[in-house]
Amino acid sequence: MSTHPTGAARLAARFAACKAQNEAAFVAYIMGGDPDVKTAQKLLDGLPGAGVDVIELGLPFTDPMADGPAIQAAALRALKAGVRTKNVLAMAAKFRKKDQQTPLIVMGYYNPIHHMGCDAFTKACIEAGVDGAIIVDLPPEEDAPLRAAFDEAGLALIRLATPTTDDQRLPTVVAGTSGFVYYVSVAGITGALVPEADPVARAVTRIRAASGLPVAVGFGVRTSEKAAQIARVADGVVVGSAIVDAMAQKGVEEALNLTQRLSGAVHHARSESTS
Amino acid sequence: MSTQTQQDIWPDARGRFGEFGGRFVAETLMPLILELESAWDEARNDPEFAAQMDAYMRDYVGRPSALYHAERLSEEFGGAKIWLKRDELNHTGSHKINNCLGQVLLAKRMGKTRIIAETGAGQHGVATATLAARFGLPCVVFMGATDIERQQPNVFRMKLLGAEVVPVTSGTGTLKDAMNEALRDWVTHVDETFYVIGTVAGPHPYPHMVRTFQSVIGREARAQILEREGRLPDACVACIGGGSNAMGLFHAFVPDKNVRLIGVEAAGKGIETGQHAASLKGGAPGVLHGNRTYLLQDEDGQIIDAHSISAGLDYPGIGPEHAHLHDIGRAEYVSATDKEALEMFQLCTKLEGIIPALEPAHALARVADLAAELGKDGLIIMNMCGRGDKDVFAVAGHLGVKI
Numbered sequence A: 001m002s003t004h005p006t007g008a009a010r011l012a013a014r015f016a017a018c019k020a021q022n023e024a025a026f027v028a029y030i031m032g033g034d035p036d037v038k039t040a041q042k043l044l045d046g047l048p049g050a051g052v053d054v055i056e057l058g059l060p061f062t063d064p065m066a067d068g069p070a071i072q073a074a075a076l077r078a079l080k081a082g083v084r085t086k087n088v089l090a091m092a093a094k095f096r097k098k099d100q101q102t103p104l105i106v107m108g109y110y111n112p113i114h115h116m117g118c119d120a121f122t123k124a125c126i127e128a129g130v131d132g133a134i135i136v137d138l139p140p141e142e143d144a145p146l147r148a149a150f151d152e153a154g155l156a157l158i159r160l161a162t163p164t165t166d167d168q169r170l171p172t173v174v175a176g177t178s179g180f181v182y183y184v185s186v187a188g189i190t191g192a193l194v195p196e197a198d199p200v201a202r203a204v205t206r207i208r209a210a211s212g213l214p215v216a217v218g219f220g221v222r223t224s225e226k227a228a229q230i231a232r233v234a235d236g237v238v239v240g241s242a243i244v245d246a247m248a249q250k251g252v253e254e255a256l257n258l259t260q261r262l263s264g265a266v267h268h269a270r271s272e273s274t275s
Numbered sequence B: 001m002s003t004q005t006q007q008d009i010w011p012d013a014r015g016r017f018g019e020f021g022g023r024f025v026a027e028t029l030m031p032l033i034l035e036l037e038s039a040w041d042e043a044r045n046d047p048e049f050a051a052q053m054d055a056y057m058r059d060y061v062g063r064p065s066a067l068y069h070a071e072r073l074s075e076e077f078g079g080a081k082i083w084l085k086r087d088e089l090n091h092t093g094s095h096k097i098n099n100c101l102g103q104v105l106l107a108k109r110m111g112k113t114r115i116i117a118e119t120g121a122g123q124h125g126v127a128t129a130t131l132a133a134r135f136g137l138p139c140v141v142f143m144g145a146t147d148i149e150r151q152q153p154n155v156f157r158m159k160l161l162g163a164e165v166v167p168v169t170s171g172t173g174t175l176k177d178a179m180n181e182a183l184r185d186w187v188t189h190v191d192e193t194f195y196v197i198g199t200v201a202g203p204h205p206y207p208h209m210v211r212t213f214q215s216v217i218g219r220e221a222r223a224q225i226l227e228r229e230g231r232l233p234d235a236c237v238a239c240i241g242g243g244s245n246a247m248g249l250f251h252a253f254v255p256d257k258n259v260r261l262i263g264v265e266a267a268g269k270g271i272e273t274g275q276h277a278a279s280l281k282g283g284a285p286g287v288l289h290g291n292r293t294y295l296l297q298d299e300d301g302q303i304i305d306a307h308s309i310s311a312g313l314d315y316p317g318i319g320p321e322h323a324h325l326h327d328i329g330r331a332e333y334v335s336a337t338d339k340e341a342l343e344m345f346q347l348c349t350k351l352e353g354i355i356p357a358l359e360p361a362h363a364l365a366r367v368a369d370l371a372a373e374l375g376k377d378g379l380i381i382m383n384m385c386g387r388g389d390k391d392v393f394a395v396a397g398h399l400g401v402k403i
């Protein structure tokens, strides 16, 4: 029997631990099965050692409408290697056998989950030690079936708030959320535009107040400098495309080196003098 | 436009047609879709908007389109009397302009300053670029690289009209990929951009909005056939890509239970080969491009690329209202192959002096069977939704002719 919390509670514990240290959490996104399961597993297993607090594992989909070129290409590489949802969940299960402390959530699109069925997907997540999910094209208006299954299982269905989420809509977005809220820092696709720290700070304050949850900020954070800036104002910083690119161009080792640098920048951001 | 009749009970407040439709979009787009929905609700209840539409429909699009008795085709097929709804005579050569006019007028009304669209055959792109030119709005059209190759005349037309045509190389470079790219553009330019979707698909309120703009086809056809024949037809037949010309023809006839509604999907090289675009016959319910509907997909819910000789039908989904009409049994869905469409393209041209687009040529293949089945007393209306000028080069290629 595991003594560690699981699901939404594992996420909450990690965010609380970071907060206790006055650090932002570093959240890393990688694509499951990119370029193949074996290589991607190496990267996944190396993430906690590179200072990653929360792992987002991408589920490949043929039509990633919210993603920029880097993550689109990663999904296509994985699919071409024959990687399917069940293979990515198997990666998570393998990871979980060795690491019971690092929260791991999956991130993807709804159709593969719809096809599997919300209950079956939830069961598969529990078995794989997955703690939650972000489903990009499943807004609050449509997520009731998956939310019901996740709630019952104690898994976090993490919602996205964006620059277009105004005060009127924000309560709908944060109602019934758990784990954390993902703030999409720019109106756009992943990896395209670079967020400005000031408007991000205002949004984080607003969302934290409305949700009572930690707020992680992602989309467009690529450099240590930007990651540190965001770390000073948010509870978590998400980097995806930059790591995915490093993996594609230079391989596992370099991707982990970059991750290490980014996590260092995030963790030390608040103790270092700000510019 | 606002009176609630039997065929208007769907979509419901959540944008559902039975179990289909909805709003499956990224959160960034959700507020925009809600804004669009309220602007659309206002516009469709505003007599001034309706009057504006009517005037442009008459003077710019050229409506009403004729209902034409295709005597020689009727004779050839040896059965029912065939009437063609001549939407290929519209300005720009297809039914697509009915919808583009409505959406571009709505964009103006909402104060949007930039128009984007996806296109497959290029007909929707041309119609959108045409109205953008007319109303002085910059226009960007996303088009799959494969489609750019096979619809060169339309690409040049769009450019002449001042639109920027952006080639999309992701996926197979066809309509679905163009739609992904248009959605990516929309999330990036949220304030000023209006996305003109070309068929009865996408997130709510698009399927409702597009149906409403296209329903002029069936309203006219219903009145015309009553005037000419003194009775309703036995069947209405239309080809289906996303389903907008079909929904446009069907909508007015939905309460007429004795009128069969028949949609013709593209069977490509044959449904059994796996290379087709027949989402209802060869797909399963799923979620893509903002709505729940029938999709071509594998056992993991990954989308399978469609195949059709016709770029306008080359889409792995279908509008959610068709999925609903299919499941409740109100409409029938059949299919026609690439080969059949090529044959009908030539037959219709030779017998009627009408060069059909490859899309409605698919519908004609099933009209042939249906005419025989219904016999001499039967009446069929087929939507001749586009003209074939755009396809002449591609067809020449398929027939091994160099031009």
Ligand SMILES: Cc1ncc(COP(=O)(O)O)c(C=O)c1O
Pocket (backbone or CB within 6 Å): B094, B095, B096, B120, B121, B122, B123, B124, B198, B199, B200, B239, B240, B241, B242, B243, B244, B245, B246, B311, B312, B313, B357, B359, B360, B385, B386, B387
């Ligand atoms: C002439 C014509 N017919 C049909 C279609 C298919 O669209 P829909 O099924 O929405 O009518 C197209 C699309 O490009 C077209 O150009």
